[in-house]
Amino acid sequence: MRRYMAGQVVSAGRIRRKPPARETPDIPYSANEKAGQNLTGWRFNLLGILFLLAGAMIIIQLVRLQFSPERSEFVSQGELYSRTLHIFYPPRGDIYDRWGRLLAGSTLVYEVGAQVDNVENADTISFAISKVLSGHPEYDYPEYSDEIFSVIHRAEISGTAYVQLADFVTPEELAQLQDWARNYANLPDVDYGEAGRPSLDGLVYRPRLQRYYPENELGANVLGFVNREGTGMFGVEAEFNDLLAGAPLSVWMSLDPYQVTEIPQLKSGADLVLTIDREIQAAAEDVLNNALEESGADGGVILVMDPNTGEMLAIASTPRLNPNEYWNYANVFTDNTPYNRAVSQDYEPGSVFKVLTMAAALDDGAVTPDTEFVDTGSIQLGGITIRNWDWGAWGPQNMQGCLSHSLNVCLTWVATELGAGQFYRYMQNFGFGRTTGMDLAGEAPGRLKLPGDTDWFEAELGTNSFGQGIAVTPIQMVMAISSVANGKGEMMMPHVMRSMVRDGFQYTPTPQVIGKPISAETAHTLTELLARSLEGESSDALIDGYRVAGKTGTAEIATPTGYSTSETNASFVGWGPVDNPRFLVYVWLEKPQSSPWGSIVAAPVFADMVERLVVLMDIPPDGVLQGLADH
Amino acid sequence: MENIKKLTQAYEQAPWRRQMYMIGVILLILVSAAIIAGIYLNVTARAAAVGRQIQEMQVRVYGYHYLTSDAGEVTVPIEELEQRIANLTSQLAILTSYKVMQERVKDLNLDPIEADHIEYIEVPGYIERQTTSLAPPPEPVVVNASAIDPQFKESLFEWVADQVQRTARYFSEVRP
Numbered sequence: 001m002r003r004y005m006a007g008q009v010v011s012a013g014r015i016r017r018k019p020p021a022r023e024t025p026d027i028p029y030s031a032n033e034k035a036g037q038n039l040t041g042w043r044f045n046l047l048g049i050l051f052l053l054a055g056a057m058i059i060i061q062l063v064r065l066q067f068s069p070e071r072s073e074f075v076s077q078g079e080l081y082s083r084t085l086h087i088f089y090p091p092r093g094d095i096y097d098r099w100g101r102l103l104a105g106s107t108l109v110y111e112v113g114a115q116v117d118n119v120e121n122a123d124t125i126s127f128a129i130s131k132v133l134s135g136h137p138e139y140d141y142p143e144y145s146d147e148i149f150s151v152i153h154r155a156e157i158s159g160t161a162y163v164q165l166a167d168f169v170t171p172e173e174l175a176q177l178q179d180w181a182r183n184y185a186n187l188p189d190v191d192y193g194e195a196g197r198p199s200l201d202g203l204v205y206r207p208r209l210q211r212y213y214p215e216n217e218l219g220a221n222v223l224g225f226v227n228r229e230g231t232g233m234f235g236v237e238a239e240f241n242d243l244l245a246g247a248p249l250s251v252w253m254s255l256d257p258y259q260v261t262e263i264p265q266l267k268s269g270a271d272l273v274l275t276i277d278r279e280i281q282a283a284a285e286d287v288l289n290n291a292l293e294e295s296g297a298d299g300g301v302i303l304v305m306d307p308n309t310g311e312m313l314a315i316a317s318t319p320r321l322n323p324n325e326y327w328n329y330a331n332v333f334t335d336n337t338p339y340n341r342a343v344s345q346d347y348e349p350g351s352v353f354k355v356l357t358m359a360a361a362l363d364d365g366a367v368t369p370d371t372e373f374v375d376t377g378s379i380q381l382g383g384i385t386i387r388n389w390d391w392g393a394w395g396p397q398n399m400q401g402c403l404s405h406s407l408n409v410c411l412t413w414v415a416t417e418l419g420a421g422q423f424y425r426y427m428q429n430f431g432f433g434r435t436t437g438m439d440l441a442g443e444a445p446g447r448l449k450l451p452g453d454t455d456w457f458e459a460e461l462g463t464n465s466f467g468q469g470i471a472v473t474p475i476q477m478v479m480a481i482s483s484v485a486n487g488k489g490e491m492m493m494p495h496v497m498r499s500m501v502r503d504g505f506q507y508t509p510t511p512q513v514i515g516k517p518i519s520a521e522t523a524h525t526l527t528e529l530l531a532r533s534l535e536g537e538s539s540d541a542l543i544d545g546y547r548v549a550g551k552t553g554t555a556e557i558a559t560p561t562g563y564s565t566s567e568t569n570a571s572f573v574g575w576g577p578v579d580n581p582r583f584l585v586y587v588w589l590e591k592p593q594s595s596p597w598g599s600i601v602a603a604p605v606f607a608d609m610v611e612r613l614v615v616l617m618d619i620p621p622d623g624v625l626q627g628l629a630d631h
Numbered sequence: 632m633e634n635i636k637k638l639t640q641a642y643e644q645a646p647w648r649r650q651m652y653m654i655g656v657i658l659l660i661l662v663s664a665a666i667i668a669g670i671y672l673n674v675t676a677r678a679a680a681v682g683r684q685i686q687e688m689q690v691r692v693y694g695y696h697y698l699t700s701d702a703g704e705v706t707v708p709i710e711e712l713e714q715r716i717a718n719l720t721s722q723l724a725i726l727t728s729y730k731v732m733q734e735r736v737k738d739l740n741l742d743p744i745e746a747d748h749i750e751y752i753e754v755p756g757y758i759e760r761q762t763t764s765l766a767p768p769p770e771p772v773v774v775n776a777s778a779i780d781p782q783f784k785e786s787l788f789e790w791v792a793d794q795v796q797r798t799a800r801y802f803s804e805v806r807p
Contacts, residue, residue, distance in 0.1 A: 091714075094720075099760075105717060105720055107721045107722075178698050178699070181698035182699060204696060204697055206695050206696065207711070207714060215730075218730075257679045257686060258678060260686060279729070501766045505766055505770075506764060506769075611745070615749065624751045
């Protein structure tokens with residue numbers, strides 16, 4: 001080993017020369033330096049080992065946790081705190097009348113609740129809410145204030161974060177609560193004693209949409225309503241509930257601001273455009289209300305249909321419920337009264353049914369308009385004697401006479417000429433004994449007893465021919481008679497949904513022909529017979545300037561002890577103008593008190609309705625049309 | 632060999648220069664890392680802030696509002712606007728409802744017209760009132776019956792004309 005001592009003179013080149021690799025310089029260290037160096041090295045090593053151990057333990061623990069039985073619990077807990085589940089409900093679709101007037105929309109309401117941890121004074125909250133909501137029908141009771149207090153108190157004890165205190169709060173009520181809250185917040189900071197500082201802190205609200213019917217009772221029997229749970233009940237709301245409500249979406253919303261979850265673009269519920277005309281509906285309801293008042297009837301129905309398409313222009317039925325106050329349902333519909341009599345209540349229609357018996361017989365060729373029948377006042381069929389409404393004998397009559405005088409005996413004879421097989425085949429073709437398939441919820445099928453049924457007797461043929469012993473709904477009658485009224489023999493499906501707006505497009509289904517039970521010729525012949533019948537009888541159903549066809553009906557009501565002679569169903573079915581039918585009107589009054597006869601109580605109702613209808617539908621009088629045609 | 636070593640030594644950097652070089656490199660790495668970290672922090676902080684902003688707006692849609700919160704906020708989520716629109720539509724429907732309109736008719740001393748008071752006149756070309764149309768009808772599905780793709784049938788001239796038209800359409804669409 002070579003050393004260069006201080007003061008030794010060497011050449012520069014030699015000093016710079018790198019020593020051979022194998023030669024390790026011997027650096028002199030003192031004993032203390034060496035000891036210190038060892039100590040430091042030991043400490044560093046220890047520290048390094050500790051860190052290594054800590055790291056290793058962390059890694060081992062991480063691996064252990066991955067395979068531990070509690071893993072799933074930890075994962076679920078982590079997920080619980082990292083995101084929240086929200087269900088988004090799309091806004092319910094609107095319902096319009098045929099001209100685009102809103103019949104069912106949405107309005108803002110609020111849910112009011114308390115975030116329990118932030119509540120400063122539960123007394124103030126319960127007092128304020130009970131006072132502000134005192135005009136609210138659901139919360140207008142004396143114990144409501146105490147209930148709110150106890151709900152908050154219980155939530156505080158149980159550690160519940162949020163409790164709902166009121167729902168369906170209107171914007172006006174919420175504004176009042178906000179005023180109260182601001183006033184309390186501005187109170188001076190003084191000692192308020194044991195009661196504490198009045199405050200509405202902790203009270204929160206959340207807006208949402210609620211179904212709203214701007215027309216209130218108008219068309220309520222057609223629309224139905226949406227209940228507290230958001231489900232459509234009765235009418236269009238129930239029938240098209242899935243379409244109107246749309247599909248709710250459940251989404252886990254991340255709480256991590258780096259992973260913000262987008263609120264999904266909800267497919268809102270479809271909008272519906274109905275065939276109903278608001279003005280005609282209002283007129284029908286007004287006419288029906290007047291008729292009930294004048295006749296003292298228990299209830300009634302007025303249907304207005306376009307017989308060419310099956311579109312229902314108005315469906316008026318009693319009683320009516322304001323769908324904005326659906327909680328009154330049980331008070332309005334007592335004694336199993338159906339929500340819409342037109343589709344849900346079957347009854348024995350009486351002589352209006354003769355239109356269909358005659359249609360079947362004319363179409364089959366069993367009779368012609370000139371066929372003569374000598375009415376002796378009674379006819380025997382199936383062991384029973386059938387008589388006319390006035391128990392009189394009307395002598396020789398043609399078919400027009402039979403219809404004009406509404407002769408039960410004649411129509412029974414017509415039915416026997418047709419034969420039971422053909423008669424019931426026609427009635428089935430007219431759609432009786434089954435639902436029409438109309439797009440309103442809760443339709444009743446009625447009852448048509450057929451030969452071969454255990455409760456069918458031969459006499460049924462006779463009674464059925466004039467509308468007794470058969471159960472039909474008004475909508476079934478309207479559908480069947482549409483085949484006569486439109487002059488084409490085509491029976492149109494009655495419907496209230498004209499079109500549907502979904503995904504930015506308006507879908508309009510074409511009117512459906514259910515069948516063609518009679519020929520166009522039969523329809524024309526029968527319409528002419530019925531028009532002349534009304535004119536011959538100077539019926540109360542006639543309207544100046546317009547030629548209409550129609551038939552009255554008076555049916556006895558079946559009771560457990562037989563048919564009641566004092567209580568009747570009074571009906572009228574008519575259509576017009578005869579040359580170019582635009583409307584078919586069906587009137588049914590249940591148990592009228594002023595008179596039992598359809599010709600007296602129901603026919604004027606038809607006339608009243610048609611007088612308004614021709615104005616609302618812009619139908620010129622026959623004379624004007626004739627003049628224009630001649631011109 | 633010795634000559635090579637001498638030559639290398641002659642051009643070798645001085646130790647202090649090499650040290651400075653190393654320090655420079657390390658500093659450059661550190662500064663670069665700091666800049667990247669700064670940019671990352673800035674971007675992530677802004678992302679977090681925007682994320683929180685979005686979450687707050689979402690809470691307005693499905694969350695709860697304090698009674699004393701400011702109602703006149705400028706930024707309103709679409710869902711809340713839709714709720715307000717639905718509410719206003721209903722309010723408008725109330726104002727034009729049948730009952731309200733009848734009351735207005737009464738206030739104006741107007742009577743409903745009766746059938747025998749109407750005078751009808753012939754108007755050539757008159758189109759009667761049409762039922763409401765809230766949206767266009769669905770577009771008809773056009774099924775191309777031809778089995779041969781049009782691209783195989785068009786001439787060069789047609790192709791050029793088509794391209795020119797497409798380009799012109801493109802520029803006309805992007806125009807503000």
